[in-house]
Amino acid sequence: MNNPLAVVGRFFLNFLAAVGRLAVFAGRSLAATFSPPFYFRLIGQQMLVIGYYSLPVVGLTALFTGAVLALQIFLGSSRFGAESAVPNIVVVGLTRELGPVLAGLMLGGRVGAAIAAELGTMRVTEQIDALITLQTNPFKYLVAPRLVAATLTTPLLVLVADIIGVMGGYLVGIHRLDFNSMVYLKNTYDFLEAIDVESGLVKAAVFGFLIALMGCYHGFHSKGGAQGVGRATTDAVVSSLILILISNYFVTEAFFSQ
Amino acid sequence: MIEVPRLQLSGVCKAFGANVVLDGLDLELAKGESVVVIGASGTGKSVMLKCILGLLRPERGSIRIDGEEVVGLRGAERERVLTKFGMLFQSAALFDSISIWENVAFGLIEGAGMDPEQARAIAIDKLAKVGLGADMAEQDPARLSGGMRKRVGLARAIATEPDIIFFDEPTTGLDPIMGDVINNLIVECVRDLGATTLTITHDMSSARTIADRVAMLYGGQIIWAGRVDEIDSCGNPFVDQFIHGREEGPFELEVT
Ligand SMILES: Nc1ncnc2c1ncn2[C@@H]1O[C@H](COP(=O)(O)OP(=O)(O)OP(=O)(O)O)[C@@H](O)[C@H]1O
Ligand SMILES: [Mg+2]
Numbered sequence: 249m250n251n252p253l254a255v256v257g258r259f260f261l262n263f264l265a266a267v268g269r270l271a272v273f274a275g276r277s278l279a280a281t282f283s284p285p286f287y288f289r290l291i292g293q294q295m296l297v298i299g300y301y302s303l304p305v306v307g308l309t310a311l312f313t314g315a316v317l318a319l320q321i322f323l324g325s326s327r328f329g330a331e332s333a334v335p336n337i338v339v340v341g342l343t344r345e346l347g348p349v350l351a352g353l354m355l356g357g358r359v360g361a362a363i364a365a366e367l368g369t370m371r372v373t374e375q376i377d378a379l380i381t382l383q384t385n386p387f388k389y390l391v392a393p394r395l396v397a398a399t400l401t402t403p404l405l406v407l408v409a410d411i412i413g414v415m416g417g418y419l420v421g422i423h424r425l426d427f428n429s430m431v432y433l434k435n436t437y438d439f440l441e442a443i444d445v446e447s448g449l450v451k452a453a454v455f456g457f458l459i460a461l462m463g464c465y466h467g468f469h470s471k472g473g474a475q476g477v478g479r480a481t482t483d484a485v486v487s488s489l490i491l492i493l494i495s496n497y498f499v500t501e502a503f504f505s506q
Numbered sequence: 507m508i509e510v511p512r513l514q515l516s517g518v519c520k521a522f523g524a525n526v527v528l529d530g531l532d533l534e535l536a537k538g539e540s541v542v543v544i545g546a547s548g549t550g551k552s553v554m555l556k557c558i559l560g561l562l563r564p565e566r567g568s569i570r571i572d573g574e575e576v577v578g579l580r581g582a583e584r585e586r587v588l589t590k591f592g593m594l595f596q597s598a599a600l601f602d603s604i605s606i607w608e609n610v611a612f613g614l615i616e617g618a619g620m621d622p623e624q625a626r627a628i629a630i631d632k633l634a635k636v637g638l639g640a641d642m643a644e645q646d647p648a649r650l651s652g653g654m655r656k657r658v659g660l661a662r663a664i665a666t667e668p669d670i671i672f673f674d675e676p677t678t679g680l681d682p683i684m685g686d687v688i689n690n691l692i693v694e695c696v697r698d699l700g701a702t703t704l705t706i707t708h709d710m711s712s713a714r715t716i717a718d719r720v721a722m723l724y725g726g727q728i729i730w731a732g733r734v735d736e737i738d739s740c741g742n743p744f745v746d747q748f749i750h751g752r753e754e755g756p757f758e759l760e761v762t
Contacts, residue, residue, distance in 0.1 A: 366603075370601075373597060373599060374595050374597055374599035375599050375600070375601055375602075377556070377559075377561045377595070377599065378593070378595060378599040378600075378601070379601075380559075380560075380561060380588070381559055381561070381588055381591060381592075381593045382588075382612050382613040382616060382617050382662075383585045383588050383589055383613070383616070383617035384612075384616045384617065385585075389616070
C-alpha cells in the first residue's frame with residue numbers, strides 16, 4: 249500500500265487508461281462527425297453560441313493585449329533606439345502567438361466550461377440515455393456539432409482578435425507614443441507575412457477542437473449529480489488550457505522549425 | 507407451435523463494483539401483455555430496464571427480444587432494436603434545450619424521420635391524452651412541475667406507438683385523479699395499440715388496474731410472479747408485506 253513505486257505505478261497506469269479512453273472518445277467523435285446524419289441546424293446554433301457570443305470577451309482581451317504590447321515593446325526597444333519596430337513586433341506577436349493563445353484560453357474558460365456543464369447535466373439527468381432510446385446517436389447529435397462549430401469558429405474569432413489587437417496597439421502608438429498614423433499602419437502591413445496569420449489560424453482551429461473535445465469528454469463522463477457536473481466542468485477547463493499550451497508548442501514547431 | 511415471447515430475460519446479472527444489483531434475473535413477457543414489477547426502493551428495477559435497453563451492459567445472462575439476443579448489440583443494430591421501444595424514465599429525462607412538443611415529437615422526427623408539421627400534430631394529440639393542453643406545447647420543459655414532466659415523458663414514450671413500452675413509476679408524483687388517467691392510458695396502449703408494457707410502480711392500486719401479471723424483484727431476482735388476481739392469496743411473505751406496506755416482515759430494512 250505504502251510502497252512509493254506502487255503509487256507511481258498506479259498513477260501511471262491510471263494516466264495511460266485515461267489517455268486510452270480519451271483516444272477512443274476522440275475516435276468515435278470524429279467518426280460521428282464525418283458520417284451522416286449531419287445536424288446542420290445544431291452546428292449553426294453552436295456556432296452562434298460558441299463564436300458570436302464569445303466576441304466581446306475575445307475582443308476585449310485582444311484590444312488590451314495589443315495596447316499593452318505596444319507600450320512594453322516601445323519601452324524595451326527604446327533602450328536600443330529601435331522604437332520604429334513597434335508596429336511590426338506587435339502584429340507578428342499578435343498573429344502568431346498572443347491572438348490565438350489568449351483567445352484559446354478565454355474560450356477554454358467560457359466555452360469548455362459551458363459544454364461540460366451542459367452535457368454533464370444531460371448525463372446525470374439521463375437525457376443522454378433518453379436520446380439513445382429515441383434512436384439518436386449522442387455523438388452525432390451532441391458531440392459532432394460542438395466539435396465542428398468550435399473548430400470552424402475559433403479561427404474566425406482569432407482573425408477578429410488579430411485585427412482588434414492591432415488596433416489596440418495602433419491606438420496606443422499614435423496617442424501615447426507619438427507615432428505617425430500612416431507610418432504605423434504601413435509598418436504593420438509591410439512586415440506582416442502570410443505565414444504569421446496562417447499559423448495563428450491553424451493554431452486556433454486546433455485549440456477550438458481541443459476545447460470542444462475536452463468539454464464533451466468530461467461532460468459525457470460526469471457522474472453523480474451537481475457535484476459531479478462541477479468536477480467535470482473544472483476538469484474540462486483545466487485540461488483544455490493545458491492542452492492548448494502544449495499543442496501551441498508543437499504547432500509552432502511544425503510551422504517554424506527548419 | 508409455442509409463441510416466441512416478446513421479451514425474455516434469463517440469468518441476467520449486473521453489478522456496480524461490489525454492489526450486486528441483479529443476480530440471475532429471469533422474466534418473460536408475452537406479446538400484448540402488461541407486466542408490473544414491484545420491489546423495494548433500490549433493488550434494481552430501473553437498472554433492469556436499462557439493461558434491456560442496452561444503456562447498461564449486464565455481465566452475464568441473456569436478453570431476447572422477439573427471439574433475438576440483444577446483449578452486446580451496438581451501433582446500427584442497437585438502433586434498429588430500439589425502434590421497438592418506448593421508455594418513460596423515472597426522472598422523465600426531458601430535453602431541456604427544446605420545447606415540450608419537440609420533446610414529444612423527438613422520436614418521430616429524429617428517429618423515424620417524419621415531417622415536423624405532421625409530427626407536431628401527433629405530439630399535440632399525445633399531450634392531450636396525458637391531460638396537457640396545446641397551449642403548453644411551445645413552452646420550456648424546465649418550467650413544468652414534477653408531475654407534468656412525468657406526463658410529458660409519458661407522451662414522448664408512446665408517441666411513436668412502439669411495440670414495447672417501459673414505464674418507470676408513471677404515477678409517482680401525480681394526484682390520484684391524474685394517476686387514474688395515466689393508468690387508463692397505459693391500459694389503452696395495451697388494448698388498442700397491442701403494445702407490450704413493463705411498468706414499475708410502488709402504487710398497488712395502479713398495479714391492480716394495469717397489470718395482467720405482477721412480478722416482485724428482491725435480492726436481484728424475481729422471487730414471485732403471477733396473475734394480478736392471485737397476488738392477495740399468493741402466500742409469499744415478501745409480497746404480502748409489500749402490498750400491505752407493513753413494517754414487520756421478512757424485508758430487512760436498514761432503519762435504526
Ligand atoms: N449508474 C450506476 N452506477 C452505480 N450504481 C448504480 C447505478 N445505477 C444504479 N445503481 C445502483 O443500483 C441499485 C439499484 O438502483 P435502481 O435505480 O435500479 O433502483 P430502483 O429499484 O429503481 O429503486 P427506486 O424504486 O428507488 O427507483 C442501487 O443500489 C444503485 O445505487
Ligand atoms: Mg427506479
